[in-house]
Amino acid sequence: MRRGLHCSSCLLVITSASAGSAAAIAINADLVLQDVAPGTVAGYELRGVRPVSESRAPDSPPPEIDTTRPNIARVYDYLLGGKDNFTVDRKLAGQLLSVNPGMEQWARSNRAFVVAAAARAAREGGIAQFLDLGAGLPTYPAVHEAVRKVNPAARVAYVDFDPVAVVHSRALLAKGDGLAAFQADLTDPEAVLADPDLAKVLDLTQPVGVVKK
Numbered sequence: 045m046r047r048g049l050h051c052s053s054c055l056l057v058i059t060s061a062s063a064g065s066a067a068a069i070a071i072n073a074d075l076v077l078q079d080v081a082p083g084t085v086a087g088y089e090l091r092g093v094r095p096v097s098e099s100r101a102p103d104s105p106p107p108e109i110d111t112t113r114p115n116i117a118r119v120y121d122y123l124l125g126g127k128d129n130f131t132v133d134r135k136l137a138g139q140l141l142s143v144n145p146g147m148e149q150w151a152r153s154n155r156a157f158v159v160a161a162a163a164r165a166a167r168e169g170g171i172a173q174f175l176d177l178g179a180g181l182p183t184y185p186a187v188h189e190a191v192r193k194v195n196p197a198a199r200v201a202y203v204d205f206d207p208v209a210v211v212h213s214r215a216l217l218a219k220g221d222g223l224a225a226f227q228a229d230l231t232d233p234e235a236v237l238a239d240p241d242l243a244k245v246l247d248l249t250q251p252v253g254v255v256k257k
Contacts, residue, residue: 114132115133115206118133120181121181122137161255171252172195172197173252174201175200176201178205178257179257181209187200187255201225203227224241
């Protein structure tokens, strides 16, 4: 399925929830991103994206966030031009970029595929609910922002094993009807699917777009 993909993410649309009979459609990055103008994602501008060299405001972390150690989700957020990262994360990002200067573009291309694929699944496949595994930190546009441009009633559950990512997601994303964020290990799919937070927003008897990053 990954052959020919330009990004590390993929989106799988589960069209039947019956065990042993699930049909799925893999969405290929080549198809999703073709004819998309630079600086846009499926028609959405990449607003708020800034160079990683830009100076930042002083850190003011929530009390439950440890800023003495770098966090990979926050490093990724920094590469995307996000705001939810701290000095220690930016230092590690700088070290990574010194080894691989193309990492920033990779991160942004990866994010572009995620939201473009989700929007296409909503638009062309009529998918109205999504499960985002390894969601990371909130960034613009989030999956629910992309799919709700197509269907304002779309529902999204964000899942990550990293408690830092979940704290940010709950604070910034999981507000309003049809959204949830919770901590779980995607290598334990039974636990993910049995989580009560997932049941609040997703109906597993209906098609689900699964985003795996």
